[in-house]
Amino acid sequence: MVALRLDAVGATYGRRTVLSNINTGELKGGRLTAVIGPNAAGKSTLFKRIAGLAAGPGLVHLSDTAKGPETICYMPQDTGANAVLTVYESVLLSAKQGSGWKVKDDELAEIDRVLAALRIDDLAFRGLGELSGGQRQLVSIAQALVRKPEVLLMDEPTSALDLFRQIEVLGFMKRLSAQSGMAVLIALHDLNHALRYCDDTIVISSGSVAASGPTETVITADMLKSVYRVEARVEACSLGRPVIIVDDSIPVR
Amino acid sequence: MMAAVADEIAGVEGRGRYRALVARRLLMLSGLIAALFLSVAVDMALGPANYPLADVLTALFNSGAVSDQLRVVIWDIRMPIALMAVTVGASLSVAGAQMQTILANPLASPFTLGISAAAGFGAALGLVAGVAVFPVAVQYMVPLNAFLMAMLAALFIHFASTMRGVTVETIVLLGIALVFTFNAALSLLEYLASEQALAAVVFWTMGSLTKATWPKVWITAAVLAFAAPLFARHAWALTALRLGDDKAASFGINVRRLRLETMLIVSLLAAIPVSFVGTVGFVGLVGPHIARMLVGEDQRFFLPASVLCGALLLSTTSVVSKMIIPGAVLPIGIITALVGVPFFFVLIFTNRRRAW
Numbered sequence: 001m002v003a004l005r006l007d008a009v010g011a012t013y014g015r016r017t018v019l020s021n022i023n024t025g026e027l028k029g030g031r032l033t034a035v036i037g038p039n040a041a042g043k044s045t046l047f048k049r050i051a052g053l054a055a056g057p058g059l060v061h062l063s064d065t066a067k068g069p070e071t072i073c074y075m076p077q078d079t080g081a082n083a084v085l086t087v088y089e090s091v092l093l094s095a096k097q098g099s100g101w102k103v104k105d106d107e108l109a110e111i112d113r114v115l116a117a118l119r120i121d122d123l124a125f126r127g128l129g130e131l132s133g134g135q136r137q138l139v140s141i142a143q144a145l146v147r148k149p150e151v152l153l154m155d156e157p158t159s160a161l162d163l164f165r166q167i168e169v170l171g172f173m174k175r176l177s178a179q180s181g182m183a184v185l186i187a188l189h190d191l192n193h194a195l196r197y198c199d200d201t202i203v204i205s206s207g208s209v210a211a212s213g214p215t216e217t218v219i220t221a222d223m224l225k226s227v228y229r230v231e232a233r234v235e236a237c238s239l240g241r242p243v244i245i246v247d248d249s250i251p252v253r
Numbered sequence: 254m255m256a257a258v259a260d261e262i263a264g265v266e267g268r269g270r271y272r273a274l275v276a277r278r279l280l281m282l283s284g285l286i287a288a289l290f291l292s293v294a295v296d297m298a299l300g301p302a303n304y305p306l307a308d309v310l311t312a313l314f315n316s317g318a319v320s321d322q323l324r325v326v327i328w329d330i331r332m333p334i335a336l337m338a339v340t341v342g343a344s345l346s347v348a349g350a351q352m353q354t355i356l357a358n359p360l361a362s363p364f365t366l367g368i369s370a371a372a373g374f375g376a377a378l379g380l381v382a383g384v385a386v387f388p389v390a391v392q393y394m395v396p397l398n399a400f401l402m403a404m405l406a407a408l409f410i411h412f413a414s415t416m417r418g419v420t421v422e423t424i425v426l427l428g429i430a431l432v433f434t435f436n437a438a439l440s441l442l443e444y445l446a447s448e449q450a451l452a453a454v455v456f457w458t459m460g461s462l463t464k465a466t467w468p469k470v471w472i473t474a475a476v477l478a479f480a481a482p483l484f485a486r487h488a489w490a491l492t493a494l495r496l497g498d499d500k501a502a503s504f505g506i507n508v509r510r511l512r513l514e515t516m517l518i519v520s521l522l523a524a525i526p527v528s529f530v531g532t533v534g535f536v537g538l539v540g541p542h543i544a545r546m547l548v549g550e551d552q553r554f555f556l557p558a559s560v561l562c563g564a565l566l567l568s569t570t571s572v573v574s575k576m577i578i579p580g581a582v583l584p585i586g587i588i589t590a591l592v593g594v595p596f597f598f599v600l601i602f603t604n605r606r607r608a609w
Contacts, residue, residue: 014417076503085492085495085496109268111267115267125274
């Protein structure tokens with residue numbers, strides 16, 4: 001099974017250093033890892049750096065069993081495409097990069113499977129421009145999944161989704177990673193989702209790692225206070241699961 | 254990988270619908286080819302002497318069976334002009350299509366980036382001041398001037414776009430700045446020109462296919478034949494560019510390199526036809542839009558459709574330019590928009606799908 005490890009990874013845009021000295025333990029396949037942190041902390045940049053789309057020092061180690069660096073797939077935040085393409089074509093486009101013009105039946109079958117799994121097969125022949133933000137986000141996930149990555153970096157995949165779809169997508173990713181052995185890193189803003197679905201959590205703050213480890217040990221009242229500047233409690237609900245109860249924000253001095 | 258999870262939910266077969274979509278598009282392309290063939294044949298039948306279509310077809314496919322006079326008229330006089338319409342229309346349309354693709358801007362065309370304006374200025378420099386940008390025989394001075402200025406503008410844009418911090422929006426703005434600069438310079442030359450030279454410049458900037466010769470047809474066709482396979486090789490990547498830079502990069506595409514390569518080829522495609530036939534507007538802008546409305550933006554269909562739409566647009570324009578005043582051939586640059594706009598409007602207002 002694939003494993004990913006970051007060793008003193010940094011990222012720079014021109015002369016500006018956005019990330020520095022990011023170290024992680026083994027991020028193993030079959031597990032969901034939440035990447036959390038305030039806005040502009042460097043979460044997207046970290047993903048781009050891991051996927052080789054941003055420059056910087058340090059090493060991204062992939063286990064020997066991995067197919068190669070191209071097995072890492074970065075799913076960017078939705079950018080609102082206005083291309084005159086159907087959903088089906090846009091997913092095919094992702095699957096066919098770097099290969100010839102001819103489209104085989106099994107390639108189309110795979111697209112059918114992914115669209116059905118995400119329950120967007122009814123949108124298949126709609127134009128991208130006709131979709132809502134949430135629908136586009138689901139299409140984006142489909143585009144990532146047809147590339148069959150071993151490491152998937154999802155940049156806020158649930159930000160435009162309604163509550164039902166958020167839960168559906170996160171649950172689906174958890175089952176998928178467990179079954180396929182894919183390592184999934186998800187940038188999230190909803191920390192209760194991280195507590196519920198993610199095995200591990202990495203907290204990024206001002207371009208470096210503020211905390212990392214099993215989610216329940218990382219998302220604590222102290223971390224919320226120091227990183228997010230909120231007064232909050234992490235308590236067990238009636239089912240015994242930890243939930244965050246926010247009391248107040250800490251005023252900026 | 255997905256099978257186990259997907260089995261939970263029964264999916265509707267998209268495969269069949271996709272194959273049907275592809276078949277429809279191939280039919281559309283075949284229709285365009287047929288229409289283009291018809292238009293070229295009609296174009297060759299019309300002129301100072303009108304021939305029946307049957308005679309034209311005989312002269313084309315069995316030239317021994319027709320009179321020498323008809324053979325000469327069709328093969329040596331009318332065919333270069335008719336085919337020039339095809340190659341120029343196709344080149345400008347493909348150039349526009351790829352400019353719109355790489356700049357993510359529906360208004361991009363050889364005009365937007367100042368390539369046509371630069372060519373016009375180069376031509377005027379020769380016609381008015383007798384200045385050769387590159388010293389050659391005098392009969393090639395005007396097209397060569399036009400070509401060199403067009404390439405200069407294109408290379409300026411190209412190198413500007415390699416600079417750090419230059420975005421797609423900046424490139425479009427730079428192009429518009431070039432348009433104004435060259436148009437101002439052209440106006441200055443026109444103001445200073447003699448009456449005779451002024452008439453020549455005005456005629457040149459209107460664009461005319463009557464300057465077509467076989468060598469010019471071959472050169473334009475060769476550039477198109479060189480460019481099309483290069484674009485075709487990047488068909489999936491170019492299509493992905495329309496999903497945004499971040500998304501395209503996440504598909505493993507080197508966005509910067511693809512954009513630069515495409516820009517270089519596009520410059521050549523746009524500069525050559527303009528230097529031979531003068532300013533032919535509209536085709537480079539609208540050809541790709543018509544193609545997009547007909548077959549969408551999958552470049553496997555969009556690229557050939559752009560070629561065919563541009564060629565068809567300019568070929569029908571050539572037909573119309575001979576029909577408005579019997580016996581006279583109006584400059585094609587004047588007619589292009591008049592022919593294209595009504596068709597374009599019909600497409601915009603009847604197309605249910607978004608076109609950009």
